[in-house]
Amino acid sequence: xxxxxxxxxIFPEKIADTIDKYKNEKIQxxxxxxxxxxxxxxxxxxxxxxxxxxxxxxKFILQRISNYSIYAYEEEIKQGFITLKGGHRVxxxxxxxxxxxxxxxxxNISSLNIRISKEVIGCGKxxxxxxxxxxxxxNTLIISPPKCGKTTILRDxxxxxxxxxxxxxxxxxxxxxxxxxSEIGASYVGxxxxxxxxxxxxxxxxxxxxxxxxxxxxxxxxVLICDEIGTEEDISALNTAFNSGVNIVVTVHGSNLEDIKxxxxxxxxxxxGIIERVIxxxxxxxxGTIENVYSIKRDGEIVCLG
Numbered sequence: 001x002x003x004x005x006x007x008x009x010i011f012p013e014k015i016a017d018t019i020d021k022y023k024n025e026k027i028q029x030x031x032x033x034x035x036x037x038x039x040x041x042x043x044x045x046x047x048x049x050x051x052x053x054x055x056x057x058x059k060f061i062l063q064r065i066s067n068y069s070i071y072a073y074e075e076e077i078k079q080g081f082i083t084l085k086g087g088h089r090v091x092x093x094x095x096x097x098x099x100x101x102x103x104x105x106x107x108n109i110s111s112l113n114i115r116i117s118k119e120v121i122g123c124g125k126x127x128x129x130x131x132x133x134x135x136x137x138x139n140t141l142i143i144s145p146p147k148c149g150k151t152t153i154l155r156d157x158x159x160x161x162x163x164x165x166x167x168x169x170x171x172x173x174x175x176x177x178x179x180x181x182s183e184i185g186a187s188y189v190g191x192x193x194x195x196x197x198x199x200x201x202x203x204x205x206x207x208x209x210x211x212x213x214x215x216x217x218x219x220x221x222x223v224l225i226c227d228e229i230g231t232e233e234d235i236s237a238l239n240t241a242f243n244s245g246v247n248i249v250v251t252v253h254g255s256n257l258e259d260i261k262x263x264x265x266x267x268x269x270x271x272x273g274i275i276e277r278v279i280x281x282x283x284x285x286x287x288g289t290i291e292n293v294y295s296i297k298r299d300g301e302i303v304c305l306g
Contacts, residue, residue, distance in 0.1 A: 007088055135171055144251060183227055
């Protein structure tokens with residue numbers, strides 16, 4: 001049986017038995033569309049199953065992921081996903097209902113993308129030496145293209161910083177995770193399904209700017225952690241955190257440092273002296289490959305450490 005056996009419970013028995021045959025290939029995604037074959041993405045590649053999903057089978061799956069009450073998940077649905085127990089995320093596509101230029105909900109749901117949530121305990125240690133020094137956390141920006149392991153690494157960094165690592169003379173820090181898309185903690189009914197350490201508070205499904213300011217006011221963090229910052233408002237909030245004496249570890253989508261510097265807001269962030277380390281990831285030698293590490297000086301000078 002799959003480690004992610006709770007995922008199999010959402011499928012009709014025939015489909016579950018078919019998917020379970022691929023358990024040894026480490027399933028990453030299961031993509032389902034009405035009247036189309038199921039597509040599975042594993043560590044070995046893409047697998048297209050022969051049978052098409054009927055409307056009745058699709059309805060069964062939708063009922064199971066929503067505990068037979070799709071309306072109870074309206075807030076999550078308008079964000080485009082439902083989080084399952086175990087932290088697995090079901091992306092949703094269908095007819096978007098708009099209100100005031102925002103998505104109110106999604107109806108006539110016609111396709112689902114199930115992303116299997118995984119945590120890799122210990123994967124954050126390879127970057128830990130770059131972001132901590134004498135029990136101090138350096139303000140760090142992690143740059144990565146999609147599917148290169150940045151969220152998995154960020155999750156494990158959170159765990160290590162929160163619980164501490166006596167071998168590295170690192171005392172545990174009070175951490176607040178702003179988890180706008182429920183990807184870091186993979187929370188289910190407000191409870192993180194991933195190990196984020198013993199001193200971590202999590203603001204789930206919370207906008208980054210509001211979450212960072214809320215955390216500073218009420219949760220007294222030593223370190224703020226966010227995934228996929230991108231707006232000038234996010235960066236403004238990072239400035240506020242820095243000026244409040246809080247350290248930050250954040251990620252951003254990008255190919256390399258030069259890619260990030262082309263974006264004015266991020267170039268200003270690097271020149272501001274807030275960010276001390278930049279780590280660039282890829283999947284060139286496997287997921288989570290460290291391509292480059294940069295030290296950012298107070299005057300904005302960038303030094304490549306390797």
